[in-house]
Amino acid sequence: MNRLILAILLGAAPISVSAQDFAITNATVGTGDGSAPIEHATVVVRAGKIVSVGRDTAAPGGTQVIDGTGKWVTPGLFSAVTDLGLWDVEAVDDSNDTSAEKSPFNAALDVATALNPSSEHIAVSREGGVTRASVAPMNGASIFAGQGAVIDLGQDAAIVMKPRAFQYVELGESGARLSGGSRVAAHTALRNALREAREVAALPVGAQRQGDVLLTRADAAALAKVIDGTQTLYVGVERASDIRGVLALKAEFPRLDLVLVGATEGWLVAPEIAAAGVPVVTMPMRDLPATFETLAATMSNVGRMKKAGVKVAIGMFMGMDQPRNAPQQAGNLVALTKIPGASGLTWGEALAAITSIPAEISGFGGKAGVLAPGAAGDVVLWDGDPLELSSAPVSVWIDGVKQPVDSHQARLRERYKDLDETYLPKAYDW
Amino acid sequence: MRETPWKRRLLCGLVMSAALVMTTQAADAKKKDKDAKSGPAPYSSTYKPYPGRPTALVGATVYDGRGGRIDNGTVLFENGKVVAVGAADLAIPAGYDRVDGSGKFVTPGVIDIHSHLGVYPSPSVDALSDGNEMTSPTTPDVWAEHSVWPQDPGFTRALINGGVTTLQILPGSGNLIGGRAVTLKNVPSRTVQGMKYPGAPYSLKMACGENPKRVYGARNQKPMTRMGNFSVDRQAWIDAKKYMDGDHADRDLGKDTLEGVLKGEILVQNHCYRADEMAQVLDMAKEMGYKVTAFHHAVEAYKIGDLLKANDVCAAIWADWYGFKMEAYDGIPENAALLAKQGACVVIHSDDENGIQRLNQAAARAQAAGRRIGVDVPDGQVVGWFTYNAAKAMGIGEKTGSLEAGKMADVVLWNGNPLSVYSRPEKVWSDGALLYDADDPKRKPVSDFELGQPGEGDVK
Numbered sequence: 001m002n003r004l005i006l007a008i009l010l011g012a013a014p015i016s017v018s019a020q021d022f023a024i025t026n027a028t029v030g031t032g033d034g035s036a037p038i039e040h041a042t043v044v045v046r047a048g049k050i051v052s053v054g055r056d057t058a059a060p061g062g063t064q065v066i067d068g069t070g071k072w073v074t075p076g077l078f079s080a081v082t083d084l085g086l087w088d089v090e091a092v093d094d095s096n097d098t099s100a101e102k103s104p105f106n107a108a109l110d111v112a113t114a115l116n117p118s119s120e121h122i123a124v125s126r127e128g129g130v131t132r133a134s135v136a137p138m139n140g141a142s143i144f145a146g147q148g149a150v151i152d153l154g155q156d157a158a159i160v161m162k163p164r165a166f167q168y169v170e171l172g173e174s175g176a177r178l179s180g181g182s183r184v185a186a187h188t189a190l191r192n193a194l195r196e197a198r199e200v201a202a203l204p205v206g207a208q209r210q211g212d213v214l215l216t217r218a219d220a221a222a223l224a225k226v227i228d229g230t231q232t233l234y235v236g237v238e239r240a241s242d243i244r245g246v247l248a249l250k251a252e253f254p255r256l257d258l259v260l261v262g263a264t265e266g267w268l269v270a271p272e273i274a275a276a277g278v279p280v281v282t283m284p285m286r287d288l289p290a291t292f293e294t295l296a297a298t299m300s301n302v303g304r305m306k307k308a309g310v311k312v313a314i315g316m317f318m319g320m321d322q323p324r325n326a327p328q329q330a331g332n333l334v335a336l337t338k339i340p341g342a343s344g345l346t347w348g349e350a351l352a353a354i355t356s357i358p359a360e361i362s363g364f365g366g367k368a369g370v371l372a373p374g375a376a377g378d379v380v381l382w383d384g385d386p387l388e389l390s391s392a393p394v395s396v397w398i399d400g401v402k403q404p405v406d407s408h409q410a411r412l413r414e415r416y417k418d419l420d421e422t423y424l425p426k427a428y429d430w
Numbered sequence: 431m432r433e434t435p436w437k438r439r440l441l442c443g444l445v446m447s448a449a450l451v452m453t454t455q456a457a458d459a460k461k462k463d464k465d466a467k468s469g470p471a472p473y474s475s476t477y478k479p480y481p482g483r484p485t486a487l488v489g490a491t492v493y494d495g496r497g498g499r500i501d502n503g504t505v506l507f508e509n510g511k512v513v514a515v516g517a518a519d520l521a522i523p524a525g526y527d528r529v530d531g532s533g534k535f536v537t538p539g540v541i542d543i544h545s546h547l548g549v550y551p552s553p554s555v556d557a558l559s560d561g562n563e564m565t566s567p568t569t570p571d572v573w574a575e576h577s578v579w580p581q582d583p584g585f586t587r588a589l590i591n592g593g594v595t596t597l598q599i600l601p602g603s604g605n606l607i608g609g610r611a612v613t614l615k616n617v618p619s620r621t622v623q624g625m626k627y628p629g630a631p632y633s634l635k636m637a638c639g640e641n642p643k644r645v646y647g648a649r650n651q652k653p654m655t656r657m658g659n660f661s662v663d664r665q666a667w668i669d670a671k672k673y674m675d676g677d678h679a680d681r682d683l684g685k686d687t688l689e690g691v692l693k694g695e696i697l698v699q700n701h702c703y704r705a706d707e708m709a710q711v712l713d714m715a716k717e718m719g720y721k722v723t724a725f726h727h728a729v730e731a732y733k734i735g736d737l738l739k740a741n742d743v744c745a746a747i748w749a750d751w752y753g754f755k756m757e758a759y760d761g762i763p764e765n766a767a768l769l770a771k772q773g774a775c776v777v778i779h780s781d782d783e784n785g786i787q788r789l790n791q792a793a794a795r796a797q798a799a800g801r802r803i804g805v806d807v808p809d810g811q812v813v814g815w816f817t818y819n820a821a822k823a824m825g826i827g828e829k830t831g832s833l834e835a836g837k838m839a840d841v842v843l844w845n846g847n848p849l850s851v852y853s854r855p856e857k858v859w860s861d862g863a864l865l866y867d868a869d870d871p872k873r874k875p876v877s878d879f880e881l882g883q884p885g886e887g888d889v890k
């Protein structure tokens with residue numbers, strides 16, 4: 001009871017807070033759509049949505065006006081293919097719901113059943129400007145990891161925007177190990193599963209399945225949505241030849257809606273990826289031949305794929321690679337434009353790679369990751385160039401709701417700003 | 431060329447070696463073992479600086495690594511050594527190449543105090559996984575240099591993207607006492623000896639906390655707990671002291687190493703996350719009579735900045751790694767800044783083949799986190815977090831880590847402020863030899879492993 005009263009007094013009650021109408025004026029605005037930043041611009045948010053953006057936009061009368069002089073504004077960052085909300089401490093197994101090695105199910109697994117809005121990693125990411133994410137499961141004992149969800153990071157209980165948004169399958173070296181020891185086995189497992197799913201989907205109600213069944217009914221039902229293209233299939237793959245193998249799946253399963261995840265050697269087959277119209281989510285700064293399927297790794301991968309016409313998002317923030325570090329990855333791609341022979345991105349393209357493009361790949365094009373009329377009121381006010389190392393969010397709004405700064409990290413920071421224990425131990429400093 | 435201290439040491443070693451041959455001819459086996467200890471250091475460095483040209487870097491902003499900043503500065507180096515660092519009016523001797531650094535920045539070569547390049551190289555396959563002798567909780571007898579694969583492509587990436595000229599390779603942290611670390615010059619070489627930093631002291635890698643207790647506890651073996659960790663450590667030190675006081679008739683490689691620590695010849699680099707545990711380790715060091723040089727991965731160092739300062743121990747840390755294991759749950763991005771505020775020694779380290787390419791960026795992030803809570807650490811001091819402070823904590827602060835006359839000419843010319851995400855090394859010199867030049871495709875090393883394979887020599 002006392003705690004509840006305290007929570008209300010502190011304004012931290014876990015009840016839904018209504019969106020503010022506000023305008024940020026005279027800021028440098030990166031809209032996230034790939035264009036260059038606009039100086040002295042205004043962003044207007046009303047009823048949780050972006051209303052207008054631009055230099056000629058005026059703040060409507062009666063709206064709260066925030067002076068953005070000297071500051072930058074961007075859409076909230078969209079973190080594609082992350083494990084946010086699935087673990088508290090990665091190495092503490094009990095707190096980790098990213099994979100299920102001993103489950104009899106795989107494709108049917110649904111991360112929406114585990115996502116925790118109170119995870120510290122969600123709070124820390126939110127403070128870093130991340131407002132939306134696609135959360136993917138990791139593989140257990142199968143090449144199929146299960147179904148991922150799209151979430152928002154707003155501080156309320158309603159975390160899931162779209163459950164079962166995609167299925168994740170792992171091919172390449174780790175897919176080969178998971179399916180019995182070779183890429184041959186992985187492709188056989190994948191095609192067999194999709195065929196079984198197609199057969200199950202085509203059965204009349206109540207009819208028995210044929211023999212030679214490897215998938216549980218639940219897994220087959222999950223994959224039926226992949227076959228008919230109503231659920232996107234994310235494919236973890238790195239090597240150029242493996243990417244070609246994925247693109248070739250469309251010959252047998254023409255309605256597959258594919259997204260490549262990883263694609264470290266994507267630049268070697270960029271025209272083919274572009275021609276297939278398949279987008280890519282990748283982690284761009286990996287430039288080492290960490291495995292034999294990434295021998296051609298280079299930081300120029302993103303720039304070269306983009307140049308060839310591939311839609312590329314920066315993502316795959318998992319484990320120690322925190323989603324709040326997305327701007328650093330993006331900024332590094334801008335840095336490449338100054339290196340002879342390298343391929344990078346313009347500032348606008350780099351911002352798009354961590355905002356609008358991952359939103360589009362996740363099925364939320366025009367609705368998130370962009371400051372455009374009608375899009376969600378996800379706004380980040382930064383104390384400087386958002387891609388620069390010295391910058392950080394000053395304020396973060398999600399759906400027009402200003403978000404609190406109250407993570408475990410923030411509280412530790414406040415407690416240990418000094419080490420003064422003259423009167424009482426640090427345990428009383430809260 | 432002036433005779434360098436390491437050359438003197440090498441000559442001294444050769445003389446002693448000759449003496450050793452004569453005495454051992456008539457000696458018995460045990461005596462031979464005993465005397466072998468006083469001979470030249472085995473596996474000694476064969477590193478030789480590559481030729482460079484007398485060079486004057488002019489017009490750039492210079493961070494000297496010791497906190498100093500000179501706008502429109504001049505850096506002169508010749509014969510592998512820094513000759514002078516000064517303002518625009520510093521006279522440039524005849525015969526020097528001028529490199530225009532207008533709009534650019536100069537720092538000492540970047541130094542990583544915590545790397546596993548070579549012992550956990552790329553490709554990271556089992557056949558090359560040589561970083562952790564997890565067969566016993568204490569393995570002071572193993573030396574990381576015996577595992578290093580000089581062809582690891584990670585070395586070249588660290589050079590060209592991170593400006594890393596010196597790095598310490600540590601054995602992994604599964605053991606309480608993991609073995610000897612080795613300090614390397616980041617130069618391509620056919621042998622590890624050809625990379626060994628001349629005259630660098632050895633370090634001993636130790637680990638406290640979760641790793642050793644997890645590895646051995648899972649095998650139902652001591653240590654299974656943190657108290658087990660301390661018990662095994664303390665007994666090892668007690669046994670080492672007994673050995674040290676003995677006649678060394680039976681040579682023990684592990685105890686040789688521990689003896690080196692007790693004598694102050696070998697530094698201690700201690701993997702330790704939690705504040706309370708670091709305090710316990712400091713007490714153990716007092717009890718046993720050794721010194722901890724640096725705590726690595728010290729994510730909770732900010733809770734005991736006063737204690738670390740009082741004990742003259744560096745904290746080698748990441749900018750903001752967080753929450754991946756229980757002992758990292760209280761990590762905060764303000765760690766480095768709060769330590770600096772206490773006057774404690776900060777080193778930014780990588781422990782990562784990707785992170786080592788961006789130590790400057792990690793330091794900038796840590797600086798920015800501090801600035802937001804009102805702890806404003808100047809840029810020059812922040813550059814010291816990944817140059818001089820690292821060198822100091824590796825025992826080579828007298829030779830490298832800063833741009834001062836007489837020091838090794840390990841120098842990076844950055845194409846912008848190294849604390850900006852938009853900047854990269856443009857040229858990197860090691861002992862005055864130009865080993866990377868962004869404008870010269872041939873002035874970029876490609877490891878044997880990469881030859882003829884996809885992506886060979888590509889811009890990385």
